[in-house]
Amino acid sequence: MASICFYFQVHQPFRLRHYTVFDQTHDYFDEFKNSSICRKVARKCYLPTNRLLLDLIKKHDGKFKISFSITGVLLEQLEKYAPEVLSTFDALAQTGCVEFIGETYYHSLSFLYSKNEFKEQILKHSQMIEKYFGQIPQVFRNTELIYNNELAKTISEMGRFKGVITEGADHILGHRSPNFLYQPPGCGDLKLLLKNYSLSDDIAFRFSNKAWNEYPLMAEKFANWVNKVNGTGYVVNLFMDYETFGEHQWEETGIFDFMRQLPEEVLKHPDNNFMTPTQVAETYEASDVVDVPHVISWADTERDLSAWLGNAMQSNALHDLYKLEKNIKESRDVDILNDWRKMQTSDHFYYMCTKYFADGDVHKYFNPYDSPYDSYINFMNALGNLKHRCKGEVPKKTVHSQIETALKV
Amino acid sequence: MLGWEFPPFISGGLGTACYGLTKAMSKQGINVTFVLPKSVVGQNGSHVKMLSPADVSKTGTSTRAVTDFETLKIATEMERVKILKIASPLTPYQTPQEYKHIQENKHNIDEIIREKRLLLDETWSFDASNLEVSTDYSGDMFKEIHRYAAAAARLALNEQFDVIHAHDWMTYPAGMAVSALTGKPLVVHVHATEFDRSGEHVNQAIYDIERKGMHAADKIIAVSYLTRNIIISRYAVSGDKVEVVYNGVEKNGDAVNPVKQVGIKSDEKIVLFLGRITMQKGPEYFLAAAKKVLEVMENVKFVMAGNGDMMHRIISMAAEMGIGSNVLFTGFLRGEDVRRVYELADLYVMPSVSEPFGIAPLEALNNDVPVLISKQSGVAEVLTHVLKVDFWDINEMANKIIAVLKYPPLQMTLKEHGNFEVRKLRWEDAAQKCEKVYNEVLVGTV
Numbered sequence: 001m002a003s004i005c006f007y008f009q010v011h012q013p014f015r016l017r018h019y020t021v022f023d024q025t026h027d028y029f030d031e032f033k034n035s036s037i038c039r040k041v042a043r044k045c046y047l048p049t050n051r052l053l054l055d056l057i058k059k060h061d062g063k064f065k066i067s068f069s070i071t072g073v074l075l076e077q078l079e080k081y082a083p084e085v086l087s088t089f090d091a092l093a094q095t096g097c098v099e100f101i102g103e104t105y106y107h108s109l110s111f112l113y114s115k116n117e118f119k120e121q122i123l124k125h126s127q128m129i130e131k132y133f134g135q136i137p138q139v140f141r142n143t144e145l146i147y148n149n150e151l152a153k154t155i156s157e158m159g160r161f162k163g164v165i166t167e168g169a170d171h172i173l174g175h176r177s178p179n180f181l182y183q184p185p186g187c188g189d190l191k192l193l194l195k196n197y198s199l200s201d202d203i204a205f206r207f208s209n210k211a212w213n214e215y216p217l218m219a220e221k222f223a224n225w226v227n228k229v230n231g232t233g234y235v236v237n238l239f240m241d242y243e244t245f246g247e248h249q250w251e252e253t254g255i256f257d258f259m260r261q262l263p264e265e266v267l268k269h270p271d272n273n274f275m276t277p278t279q280v281a282e283t284y285e286a287s288d289v290v291d292v293p294h295v296i297s298w299a300d301t302e303r304d305l306s307a308w309l310g311n312a313m314q315s316n317a318l319h320d321l322y323k324l325e326k327n328i329k330e331s332r333d334v335d336i337l338n339d340w341r342k343m344q345t346s347d348h349f350y351y352m353c354t355k356y357f358a359d360g361d362v363h364k365y366f367n368p369y370d371s372p373y374d375s376y377i378n379f380m381n382a383l384g385n386l387k388h389r390c391k392g393e394v395p396k397k398t399v400h401s402q403i404e405t406a407l408k409v
Numbered sequence: 410m411l412g413w414e415f416p417p418f419i420s421g422g423l424g425t426a427c428y429g430l431t432k433a434m435s436k437q438g439i440n441v442t443f444v445l446p447k448s449v450v451g452q453n454g455s456h457v458k459m460l461s462p463a464d465v466s467k468t469g470t471s472t473r474a475v476t477d478f479e480t481l482k483i484a485t486e487m488e489r490v491k492i493l494k495i496a497s498p499l500t501p502y503q504t505p506q507e508y509k510h511i512q513e514n515k516h517n518i519d520e521i522i523r524e525k526r527l528l529l530d531e532t533w534s535f536d537a538s539n540l541e542v543s544t545d546y547s548g549d550m551f552k553e554i555h556r557y558a559a560a561a562a563r564l565a566l567n568e569q570f571d572v573i574h575a576h577d578w579m580t581y582p583a584g585m586a587v588s589a590l591t592g593k594p595l596v597v598h599v600h601a602t603e604f605d606r607s608g609e610h611v612n613q614a615i616y617d618i619e620r621k622g623m624h625a626a627d628k629i630i631a632v633s634y635l636t637r638n639i640i641i642s643r644y645a646v647s648g649d650k651v652e653v654v655y656n657g658v659e660k661n662g663d664a665v666n667p668v669k670q671v672g673i674k675s676d677e678k679i680v681l682f683l684g685r686i687t688m689q690k691g692p693e694y695f696l697a698a699a700k701k702v703l704e705v706m707e708n709v710k711f712v713m714a715g716n717g718d719m720m721h722r723i724i725s726m727a728a729e730m731g732i733g734s735n736v737l738f739t740g741f742l743r744g745e746d747v748r749r750v751y752e753l754a755d756l757y758v759m760p761s762v763s764e765p766f767g768i769a770p771l772e773a774l775n776n777d778v779p780v781l782i783s784k785q786s787g788v789a790e791v792l793t794h795v796l797k798v799d800f801w802d803i804n805e806m807a808n809k810i811i812a813v814l815k816y817p818p819l820q821m822t823l824k825e826h827g828n829f830e831v832r833k834l835r836w837e838d839a840a841q842k843c844e845k846v847y848n849e850v851l852v853g854t855v
Binding site: 021022315374 | 701705807808812815818819821826
């Protein structure tokens with residue numbers, strides 16, 4: 001048996017506007033940029049792909065299944081800028097073939113800094129999903145697939161989830177295959193679904209790469225690769241950004257045609273089917289325990305945190321941000337709380353990454369800033385203003401002593 | 410190679426660039442004869458021992474080319490670089506030997522010199538009305554250029570070389586003359602154009618010399634794409650003739666200098682401007698940004714190291730703005746003093762209005778000082794781990810200066826990555842690219 005489990009990550013951050021040290025207003029986010037990007041992605045990806053998937057579900061009479069993880073910050077933006085997308089997601093939800101996965105509402109790194117904040121954001125997200133789609137998430141994925149034993153334990157203790165999704169990193173699996181189900185140590189029934197990064201990346205990254213020796217990738221060829229899993233595993237976890245369709249891989253690459261053909265090709269083999277993550281967790285038994293003492297993620301070849309925490313600026317910005325938690329929450333001001341939380345979205349720290357900056361690769365492509373330094377300066381200026389607000393102070397001219405306290409890490 | 414300055418007798422980046430480039434070429438086995446025009450004051454450089462004119466006894470009677478030039482002693486590092494200095498004005502008469510030599514070359518040097526004079530006079534007749542147009546350059550400078558061209562042409566007959574490489578407009582007439590005389594290909598190296606130096610108020614005479622030199626050249630080397638674009642659009646040169654060769658930077662004791670600890674210094678922060686205080690370098694934008702910074706932060710000193718025609722104006726401007734006590738002027742610094750000022754600085758700012766390349770930021774990075782440069786500089790094309798700003802955007806300049814002073818992690822990351830990045834900009838690569846250009850022009854002449 002080979003069950004294909006599709007999970008698409010659907011997310012857009014609230015990008016900050018250009019905010020200098022001289023700015024004193026409380027609007028930190030770039031309405032114009034965020035709305036235009038949201039509408040552009042809706043037009044190029046969300047709307048056409050939702051339509052395609054809905055057609056496929058109807059065509060295959062319930063045999064084609066998928067799942068989404070949609071962040072709270074994107075749902076807020078869709079509501080504001082592209083409400084028509086929400087109704088197409090709702091139409092998908094109504095088919096019964098679509099599962100919505102749980103995550104932190106703000107697509108944040110809160111797990112690394114504050115367990116309380118982490119749990120609050122998971123609950124807030126869960127409520128949002130229930131409100132829009134009438135489902136309560138039963139499988140969890142953490143931002144950037146960040147994971148370790150402790151995360152599994154925290155999720156297990158929350159008692160809401162049947163499984164956790166993370167990266168099938170080679171160094172945690174060793175000789176084992178991601179095409180089985182696993183278990184974290186000491187977490188009862190909690191299942192671990194691991195991304196088959198090789199097959200996932202064939203679609204998400206390599207699909208349009210003409211230098212790739214498998215180019216062009218056709219649905220039939222891909223289905224054959226899936227067929228080979230039969231007998232050596234029972235689930236193929238294909239996890240990718242939803243923007244793969246129409247945005248990272250443009251329509252001209254044939255990505256939509258590929259997807260249109262795929263279910264039919266996969267279902268030609270009688271032992272293949274499609275499942276959602278909860279179905280996978282309920283259907284299959286865990287074959288082994290995977291021990292992950294150190295933090296992993298999906299990112300880059302290192303599969304570690306260095307894309308968000310790799311330099312002094314990133315760690316300083318994150319520490320300063322989470323240091324405010326107590327003050328923010330004591331201020332009992334919803335606007336302040338929401339602004340603080342929107343600033344937790346991992347993208348802000350990804351923009352500050354200096355790792356591959358000079359080489360101009362994928363990091364640059366998603367970056368609205370000219371340089372990681374500009375993004376850090378902008379973030380810290382906005383954070384400085386927020387800090388004053390939650391102290392109940394109107395930031396006059398920034399006084400030097402206040403700057404000093406701001407610097408203490 | 411025809412140049413106008415060479416360390417330690419420098420007033421800007423040109424001499425530094427010629428030094429770095431020739432040193433790297435020497436290592437690559439290229440023989441360079443470097444011709445310097447000026448009578449310069451004697452002083453010992455680090456690699457090249459130079460003799461002042463006073464040390465050399467001139468024969469006076471002899472007019473043979475050899476005695477018109479001083480041969481300077483070269484240290485082993487630059488063993489393939491021969492530096493010749495034209496020490497005396499052109500003599501009107503030739504010796505019979507030399508005349509014979511010229512005949513063999515089927516050229517008449519006097520004719521060439523006359524042509525050169527005409528060419529210069531065409532655009533620069535030495536009358537009073539024209540002199541007034543340009544107050545920056547004395548008429549004497551043009552005479553010197555002319556003299557240099559003539560002397561270089563005579564010198565060329567006694568030297569073995571394959572390519573003529575002329576640095577900036579002052580040596581273009583010489584390059585053209587030598588090329589016409591010997592038939593060797595001419596490469597002109599554009600470190601700056603008249604538009605960089607004077608904005609839109611160009612000196613027509615200089616522009617004409619530049620334009621003639623560029624058009625006469627077989628290939629043009631530009632120090633950045635910014636400069637390449639100016640050459641193409643302002644001098645009507647075809648793009649396939651212009652190659653970009655970025656400058657490099659000399660490594661100086663990088664490993665010896667321990668990285669400064671952030672935050673343990675006295676509470677005073679220092680922001681550095683180092684360069685000529687002249688329109689091109691944007692000193693008034695630096696001042697305007699300084700004023701903005703001081704509105705928000707105390708204990709910041711703005712150090713302006715350099716000389717220039719705008720110095721007095723800038724000093725009084727600082728006073729008028731009420732920030733006089735926070736802006737310090739050091740005058741022109743060299744050697745150890747430059748090192749010391751870098752050691753004190755928290756940030757180096759280059760707000761240039763127009764900067765063809767800009768070697769100074771590389772030196773700042775080399776000295777572990779983070780850098781803020783204007784987007785209107787050629788060096789912005791090669792540096793990524795620096796802060797960049799439009800020179801006219803005072804607000805953003807101040808915003809970034811404050812950020813560096815306020816957030817130690819920013820300063821730290823800029824230093825770390827910047828210092829690493831600057832090591833990748835090597836004169837060896839520049840020399841190799843120049844050699845490639847040489848080979849191209851040589852193929853053309855064969």
